[in-house]
Amino acid sequence: MNSLSRRKFLKITGATVGAAAVITGSGKALFKGADKVNKKIVKGIKKIPTYCDVCFWKCGAIAYVKDGKLWKIEGNPKDPLSKGRLCPRGTGGVSAHYDPERLNSPLIRKKERGEEKWVAVTWGEALDYIAKKMNKIKEKYGPESMALFSHGVGGTFLKHTIKAFGSRNITAPSFAQCRGPRETGFELTFGDVVGSPERTDIKNSKCLVLIGSHLGENMHNTQVQEFAEAVEKGTSIIVVDPRFSVAASKAKYYLPIKPGTDIALLLAWMNVIVKEKLYDIDYVNKYGFGFEQFAAEISQYTPEWAYPETGIEPELIRTTAREMALYKPATLVHPGRHTTWYGDDTQRSRAIALLNALMGSWGRKGGFYLPYNYSVPKYKYPPYPKPEHEPVDNPNHKYPFAEGELLSTGIREATITGKPYPIKGWMVYATNLTQSLPNREETIKAIQNLDLLVVVDIIPSEIAGWADVVLPEVTYLERYDELNTASFRQSFISLRQPVVDAPGDQKPNWWIAKQLAERLGLEKYYPWKDIEEYLDTRLKGAGLSLNELKKKGVVTGPKEPIYFDEGIEPEFYTPSGKIEFYSLQLAEAGFDPVPKYKRPEQPPPGYFRLLFGRAPVHTFSKTQSYPLLHHQMEENVLWVNTDVAKRFGLKNGEYIKLKNTDGVISNKIKVYATERIRTDCVFMVHGFGQTSKQLKSTYLRGASDSQLITRYNTDPIMGGTGMNVNFVTFEWEV
Amino acid sequence: MARYAMVIDTTKCVGCQDCVIACETENNVPEGYCRDWITTATSGKFPTVQLEIRSERCNHCSEPPCVTSCPTGASHIHDVGGVVLVNHDECIGCKACLASCPYDARFIHPDGYADKCTFCIHRVEKGEDPACVSVCPTHCMHFGDLDDPESEVSKLLKERKYHTNLPEAGTGPNIYYLI
Numbered sequence A: 001m002n003s004l005s006r007r008k009f010l011k012i013t014g015a016t017v018g019a020a021a022v023i024t025g026s027g028k029a030l031f032k033g034a035d036k037v038n039k040k041i042v043k044g045i046k047k048i049p050t051y052c053d054v055c056f057w058k059c060g061a062i063a064y065v066k067d068g069k070l071w072k073i074e075g076n077p078k079d080p081l082s083k084g085r086l087c088p089r090g091t092g093g094v095s096a097h098y099d100p101e102r103l104n105s106p107l108i109r110k111k112e113r114g115e116e117k118w119v120a121v122t123w124g125e126a127l128d129y130i131a132k133k134m135n136k137i138k139e140k141y142g143p144e145s146m147a148l149f150s151h152g153v154g155g156t157f158l159k160h161t162i163k164a165f166g167s168r169n170i171t172a173p174s175f176a177q178c179r180g181p182r183e184t185g186f187e188l189t190f191g192d193v194v195g196s197p198e199r200t201d202i203k204n205s206k207c208l209v210l211i212g213s214h215l216g217e218n219m220h221n222t223q224v225q226e227f228a229e230a231v232e233k234g235t236s237i238i239v240v241d242p243r244f245s246v247a248a249s250k251a252k253y254y255l256p257i258k259p260g261t262d263i264a265l266l267l268a269w270m271n272v273i274v275k276e277k278l279y280d281i282d283y284v285n286k287y288g289f290g291f292e293q294f295a296a297e298i299s300q301y302t303p304e305w306a307y308p309e310t311g312i313e314p315e316l317i318r319t320t321a322r323e324m325a326l327y328k329p330a331t332l333v334h335p336g337r338h339t340t341w342y343g344d345d346t347q348r349s350r351a352i353a354l355l356n357a358l359m360g361s362w363g364r365k366g367g368f369y370l371p372y373n374y375s376v377p378k379y380k381y382p383p384y385p386k387p388e389h390e391p392v393d394n395p396n397h398k399y400p401f402a403e404g405e406l407l408s409t410g411i412r413e414a415t416i417t418g419k420p421y422p423i424k425g426w427m428v429y430a431t432n433l434t435q436s437l438p439n440r441e442e443t444i445k446a447i448q449n450l451d452l453l454v455v456v457d458i459i460p461s462e463i464a465g466w467a468d469v470v471l472p473e474v475t476y477l478e479r480y481d482e483l484n485t486a487s488f489r490q491s492f493i494s495l496r497q498p499v500v501d502a503p504g505d506q507k508p509n510w511w512i513a514k515q516l517a518e519r520l521g522l523e524k525y526y527p528w529k530d531i532e533e534y535l536d537t538r539l540k541g542a543g544l545s546l547n548e549l550k551k552k553g554v555v556t557g558p559k560e561p562i563y564f565d566e567g568i569e570p571e572f573y574t575p576s577g578k579i580e581f582y583s584l585q586l587a588e589a590g591f592d593p594v595p596k597y598k599r600p601e602q603p604p605p606g607y608f609r610l611l612f613g614r615a616p617v618h619t620f621s622k623t624q625s626y627p628l629l630h631h632q633m634e635e636n637v638l639w640v641n642t643d644v645a646k647r648f649g650l651k652n653g654e655y656i657k658l659k660n661t662d663g664v665i666s667n668k669i670k671v672y673a674t675e676r677i678r679t680d681c682v683f684m685v686h687g688f689g690q691t692s693k694q695l696k697s698t699y700l701r702g703a704s705d706s707q708l709i710t711r712y713n714t715d716p717i718m719g720g721t722g723m724n725v726n727f728v729t730f731e732w733e734v
Numbered sequence B: 001m002a003r004y005a006m007v008i009d010t011t012k013c014v015g016c017q018d019c020v021i022a023c024e025t026e027n028n029v030p031e032g033y034c035r036d037w038i039t040t041a042t043s044g045k046f047p048t049v050q051l052e053i054r055s056e057r058c059n060h061c062s063e064p065p066c067v068t069s070c071p072t073g074a075s076h077i078h079d080v081g082g083v084v085l086v087n088h089d090e091c092i093g094c095k096a097c098l099a100s101c102p103y104d105a106r107f108i109h110p111d112g113y114a115d116k117c118t119f120c121i122h123r124v125e126k127g128e129d130p131a132c133v134s135v136c137p138t139h140c141m142h143f144g145d146l147d148d149p150e151s152e153v154s155k156l157l158k159e160r161k162y163h164t165n166l167p168e169a170g171t172g173p174n175i176y177y178l179i
């Protein structure tokens, strides 16, 4: 499951049409050595191409260095993701470099975990300490007892070291706490995942359906740019959201759905489309499997049936279903990205996939295109040791369709229970686990079972506060990283390279990973001298060179067909080789072969469902201290419907606290009374209310949704944690 | 003579604040201040709500009270494009202009002079767009010369419905919002 490698599209090799050079001057002398880039201060303005890391979209950028100092960063016009324009986080990313609260030197804990008391040590001392502890864990429990939580491209080399050490327990919360259900739902249906960047052809869609997906507040750059293009072209936009999002304000139809009832709406839409024969009949006949059973099953789900569940008038359900059909196959029902909501999320994602299948949009212009990635040979390493045990996260394949990526919550559980085998060491890279996993207390409980917790971070994050060893990393503006060869409309390859020197004793991830490996006796896994040699070797394998990439930043491959209609032979990597309207795989594993709706638990009287989402200027809980982004949004606010606010006597702008049904009380948060949300839920932006005392600018600013998410419904199909299942009420003592 | 203006398409703007941040870095705006900002106007009753998001800044008014109220002549209309600028050396920081501007577009820079949006005249004179316009990921901002009937801004104002902010103040604002 979930492996893009099975895709059979023609992969291209190095022969390319190059992008034009961005740097004109002689910048070469600047890049000697990996750590010091601007030793000699160069007068004037230097433009250095790189790619952004403020989120995981990896937009191509050009940094401006003025008289040796980082000035600003802009999009690289040659980059297919940014098309010359960064999102606000990318533009404000320069302040990551200037963040006065950055970690400066390695730290070893000297008091209790979580007390945030450390001694500053040298890199040698810190790495020796970690290596010694890791070897002890290996001796006592085996190498698999060391786990790595890693998010983003910067974790590439730490993953390599951990695999060489003998563990496959490597995970990112971006699967089971984010896009996992979507990938599983689409793979079960079409035999392939959506991937990142999403293969959604937004700019060519004639009808765009967004279900909870708040593009414009969620700033994944290319998608937002294409969304704006769609708005300008007059694309018919249908937004389904309990909150009147920015996207809703651009929509032709806004459906203010009752939270948790999306599957009912999706079933009713499909009911109308099938009953009125509005689907792409040729496409379904040709590529569909089990359509008859599917059609029989959904015939019961009329708009009248869905109305009391969803609160959406039957006529509006019919009108919007017909609207979608009008524009098929250029009707894109967006699969969303953060999809871990209620615990039945794989089935909701499957329903979305099936609706797209009815529209015939998979593989079609304005729907889902077929992406390409730039083929660059991997660096040849000796084989990793064979692990003795299976990964720890999903014992006995309890979640049968969770293959391909590991469950972060599964590793946490094993750390608590010691079963199926103990996990005694965590290394954490670029993921703030107390904020990114549900139920903070469980995370802390797991941490207390560890013999070693290493956190590699840029700032003293909340999770760093719990670490035994904190390793300060340089920012993306100060280092090389692995190449970006993500799948997209057109294959491309982009380079991240250092733009300025790190201000202190921070080190790049590749250096940390290599140094650690050498201390663990794993030096044979690092045959290269430094990352420049590594990158150059890989690039030469693709007929390119590091020098070329350093100048251009990005190289694109040829334009190739991306739609079935352009001559691509449709292939579906499902057991039937077709689009599975009826899933035998699911039926055999004891799940519903066609999605079913189950009414979600409702808030007790006086309580409201807690919903959370994104703001354009922050990424998760990692950017709140970056000065330029901090000043745009210093804390989050609580969205409450004006009538509810009136009823409870909440004044706009006053601080309150929230209490959930488990009695957990949040930090104080400002009331934002608004007409832009339903009366049965409240909303806040994720990532605030952080508890790291070292991070003064964000310490207890706003409230943390993660703290209030003490409950989660686990998706039985793939182990995702549905987190929109917590209810809160208001507390006035602040 | 050119008459510079901005035409901003509120139907495309998502309020992402990229324009604000780009201005901060481009112009080294001191921490805690801004030359442009986002205003969100909500009307109606849930679920029938209307939202207008506007990227706002100095309107580079054709009849600017900030210029007439300035006792030293530091605030002036630039000879290129009618852009309203402040000459830092002549400004005494008396705040008369702050008081007279109906748009609250000005602030006193920590170095003691009145500061505000310059339409990025240093870029415009090199043939570039202002920083906010060139960063906007939704391409909703347009900059150009209203005296040129062939300019994009002139055409947009001919083809589309628009409004300005506080036209009743009579200052002749030159930022136009397409609706």
Ligand code: SF4
Pocket (backbone or CB within 6 Å): A052, A053, A054, A055, A056, A057, A058, A059, A085, A086, A087, A088, A089, A090, A091, A219, A220, A221, A222
């Ligand atoms: S979407 Fe924004 S933050 Fe993410 S990589 Fe692109 S510019 Fe950077």
Ligand code: SF4
Pocket (backbone or CB within 6 Å): B012, B013, B014, B015, B016, B017, B018, B019, B020, B038, B055, B135, B136, B137, B138, B139, B140, B141
């Ligand atoms: S950058 Fe563009 S879309 Fe974003 S707030 Fe400014 S004007 Fe609106």
Ligand code: SF4
Pocket (backbone or CB within 6 Å): B057, B058, B059, B060, B061, B064, B065, B066, B067, B084, B100, B101, B102, B103, B104, B105, B106, B116, B171
């Ligand atoms: S908006 Fe204010 S500061 Fe700008 S020209 Fe008009 S009156 Fe002067």
